[in-house]
Amino acid sequence: MNLQELFGKRVRELRQKQELSQEALAFKAGIDRTYMTSIENGKRNVSIQNIEKVITALDVPVKDFFASDIFIEGKK
């Protein structure tokens, strides 16, 4: 998996942990819902400004967001 796909996987993991719908997270992040769906599906070459919006909306420090084993296992 590439980083784009791993990023989507981690967003989904955190969103579901917080029991947020994609729509709710998209709204919080100020991002269109369909754009959020494509981010989670790893289909979007998301920009760092939108990465920041999503991570901020998930209310997780950047360090913690990327401290997940998703970014290790995924790379094998």
Next chain:
Amino acid sequence: MNLQELFGKRVRELRQKQELSQEALAFKAGIDRTYMTSIENGKRNVSIQNIEKVITALDVPVKDFFASDIFIEGKK
């Protein structure tokens, strides 16, 4: 500082630690040198595909790249 600027700051930190020139890192990452300069200066809304190219070229795991206090102090 926003994430775009913090990302650039961290790239510069790691590049200089490895005593690489911007040109050398840009070449390793397959990115244009001027693009790399703008990334380091926090002026580029860099995409996740290019983020992956740069982190891979720095030969640092994603987790370790973002485990830096740059991403904490910078956010204050």
